[in-house]
Amino acid sequence: MSGGPDTGVIGVLLVDDHAIVRRGVQAYVASVPTLRVLGEAADGQQAVELLHQWQTTGEPLPDVVLMDLQMPRMDGVAATAAIARAHPGVKVVILTSFGEVERVHAALAAGAAGYVLKDADPAEVATAITAAAAGEVHLDSAVARQLARRMAAPQAGLTSLTSREREILALVAQGHSNRDIADRLVISERTARTHVSNVLSKLQLSSRTQAALLAIREGLISPPA
Amino acid sequence: MSGGPDTGVIGVLLVDDHAIVRRGVQAYVASVPTLRVLGEAADGQQAVELLHQWQTTGEPLPDVVLMDLQMPRMDGVAATAAIARAHPGVKVVILTSFGEVERVHAALAAGAAGYVLKDADPAEVATAITAAAAGEVHLDSAVARQLARRMAAPQAGLTSLTSREREILALVAQGHSNRDIADRLVISERTARTHVSNVLSKLQLSSRTQAALLAIREGLISPPA
DNA sequence: CGAGGCGTAGGACACATGACGTAGCCGCAG
DNA sequence: CTGCGGCTACGTCATGTGTCCTACGCCTCG
Numbered sequence A, B: 001m002s003g004g005p006d007t008g009v010i011g012v013l014l015v016d017d018h019a020i021v022r023r024g025v026q027a028y029v030a031s032v033p034t035l036r037v038l039g040e041a042a043d044g045q046q047a048v049e050l051l052h053q054w055q056t057t058g059e060p061l062p063d064v065v066l067m068d069l070q071m072p073r074m075d076g077v078a079a080t081a082a083i084a085r086a087h088p089g090v091k092v093v094i095l096t097s098f099g100e101v102e103r104v105h106a107a108l109a110a111g112a113a114g115y116v117l118k119d120a121d122p123a124e125v126a127t128a129i130t131a132a133a134a135g136e137v138h139l140d141s142a143v144a145r146q147l148a149r150r151m152a153a154p155q156a157g158l159t160s161l162t163s164r165e166r167e168i169l170a171l172v173a174q175g176h177s178n179r180d181i182a183d184r185l186v187i188s189e190r191t192a193r194t195h196v197s198n199v200l201s202k203l204q205l206s207s208r209t210q211a212a213l214l215a216i217r218e219g220l221i222s223p224p225a
Numbered sequence C: 001c002g003a004g005g006c007g008t009a010g011g012a013c014a015c016a017t018g019a020c021g022t023a024g025c026c027g028c029a030g
Numbered sequence D: 001c002t003g004c005g006g007c008t009a010c011g012t013c014a015t016g017t018g019t020c021c022t023a024c025g026c027c028t029c030g
Helices: A019-030 A044-056 A076-086 A101-109 A122-133 A141-152 A163-172 A178-185 A189-203 A208-217 B019-030 B044-056 B076-086 B101-109 B122-133 B141-152 B163-172 B178-185 B189-203 B208-217
Strands: A010-015 A035-041 A064-067 A091-096 A114-117 B010-015 B035-041 B064-067 B091-096 B114-117
Touching: A010 A019, A010 A044, A010 A122, A019 A035, A019 A122, A019 B019, A019 B122, A035 A044, A035 A122, A044 A064, A044 A076, A064 A076, A064 A122, A076 A091, A076 A101, A091 A122, A114 A122, A114 A141, A122 B019, A163 A178, A163 A189, A163 A208, A178 A189, A189 A208, A208 B208, B010 B019, B010 B044, B010 B122, B019 B035, B019 B122, B035 B044, B035 B122, B044 B064, B044 B076, B064 B076, B064 B122, B076 B091, B076 B101, B091 B122, B101 B114, B101 B163, B114 B122, B114 B141, B163 B178, B163 B189, B163 B208, B178 B189, B189 B208
Parallel strands: A010 A035, A010 A064, A064 A091, A091 A114, B010 B035, B010 B064, B064 B091, B091 B114
Antiparallel strands: none
């Protein structure tokens, strides 16, 4: 188990690449008597190393790690997964400006015990930390709503696409029009449109340009650089 | 002139949609004796209204506005432009996580007197604010370097675009619709369409998706990876 | 002062795109 | 054999996109 719980105070490790944000959270957390900041890290890698170091030197581990998602070197999801594996007793709460379902999903799958948006009321942060320390999972209400909506339409990801759809998406991601795609694949333009429409629907996107960006991000095609 | 300078203390208005970030900056700025936070706003619109209100009630205006770029209703660039026009004595310093050249360009063109990244040392913020109040322009070193590099190696086709058009293109390349772009830049959708159309024409492209790919290829925005 | 570029905006129009429903065909698993 | 998923295709409708043209206000440059 981690070192803090028996003291009655919840130990927290802050992880964010923005010094300003760390300072803000630090200032806020310090104002909550039941919370105590044990340290800071500027990215996931550093956080993992810091925990490892604390463990070997016998220092008390934090009860909760408050983690940003977007960071250099090792991002929040990867760090969460690493921490969950190496230190099962340490809970991870995500604090980010990112409300996208994809991220939420990935973070929770990696073992996150909470998800708070930066534009939420600061008190939310304390609530989420306390809940996590108590073994509960606290989600930002806006995030939870969005997540629920997504549950209804399960499986978003390139894996949910059929091979033909991935082929279509690859062409979309190269800037081709439906007409182009149809000619290239020797199908009718209507069919090409049906495929594109299905792709957008499965990926929960609203335009082919967004689909193109996602295809690049997911490595379906190599970036145009 | 704005109200503060003769007192020897620099008055600051914080503008950021993330309560956590406001708190952090507030805490930091408060720790610097030569700075004083006069108020906060959660978006550009609110900031502009607040300044107007202060002016009419005769309250001292801030010397410097510390402004985020990405905000709902009215973004940082639009707000900077509005403030520069309505209150020439008030300097605007951009504090954002966005290091993209386009944003920097747009912000400076709108009249920003400084540009600091959130992952910089907090002391940078104080430096930039002080510099701005003194009439200087302080750029984050990383940003300045990137800006210089971009200046040296002008982008092939992109140079034929006006700054506004590059701004439009950057948004297109993030998957935004014309409606989105219009809202974000506080212009009519017709105007957004005009810009997009001009961009496509100048770049000899036939769709926004192609424009997005070119923008990524040319480094106008960072690839979605 | 006049010319021209830029940002803004609207009208009119053509075409592309996307949503939704329907349906035939084919191959494979139950 | 039957059912189901995937690929094909069409119709319709709503909306998004892109083009062409005109126009106004603001600047800057000559």
